[in-house]
Amino acid sequence: MDSPAEISVVKTAWDWWRLAASYEGYWLASRRLMGILWEFVRDSTPERLRQRYGDADYDWDYRVNTTSGAVGWRDRLLGQFHSAYQPTEPAAFHEMLNALQQSLNPDGTVLNFRDFTFVDLGSGKGRALLMASEYPFHRIIGVEFLASLHRIAQQNLREYKSNSQKCFAIESICADATTFLFPADPLVIYLFNPLPESGLRQVIVNLEHSLRAHPRAVYVLYHNPLLEHVLGESSQFRKIASAQQYSMFTNISRRPSS
């Protein structure tokens, strides 16, 4: 049984500060660090805790634990330095998947999820993995670097029960998304703001290398796309759809209409 190491809060804060100080100097980095700690304190009030439990309806429906309300102080503090855990809202997820299903292959046929592996980079407690299992993906992989969230995801994957589940080959991996080796399958990659700009750039470089080694279809669903310019700058990807809450990219080129 795997037991991934817990990440140290002090080391994370120190690494964060050193990197920030190398860009913007000691004074600004220290001020921003104080800002992060202050935000953490504000985020710990009973009022904020109540707000975070506002995302728990999904858990009542499926008897799982994916709410951001039940995240310990340690993981919330680490989240301030990386990306805070927040589960995807079901309506938004299904809207994105339905929009993706409308995408056409270059030969004009509709996209068949059975051909694709779904990868959630920064999968947290695994809610997006559970929701993706309602579609007939070939398999589903989540990558989460906080060990405690990954363990909860594993438990959710074991306990999830739904009559409409279509994919049962699901796994959560405890790893850093910036070093994750993409499987050589056609991919649907899901991003819900897991990474800062440097991390997202690294992921795109890794993906481009992987595509050169194993050319295949890749779709990127980017939810709340704060850094979508990073994908826009990639010569391999083009934007095929966008709405208020998401953008969608692919490396598949459209066949010119005759």
Ligand SMILES: C[S@@+](CC[C@H](N)C(=O)[O-])C[C@H]1O[C@@H](n2cnc3c(N)ncnc32)[C@H](O)[C@@H]1O
């Ligand atoms: C906004 S949450 C999204 C959770 C999940 N994808 C969902 O939609 O329900 C972002 C997650 O990314 C994780 N994360 C941040 N940096 C990461 C990294 N370098 N590698 C893997 N996961 C990371 C955080 O711990 C957090 O759980």
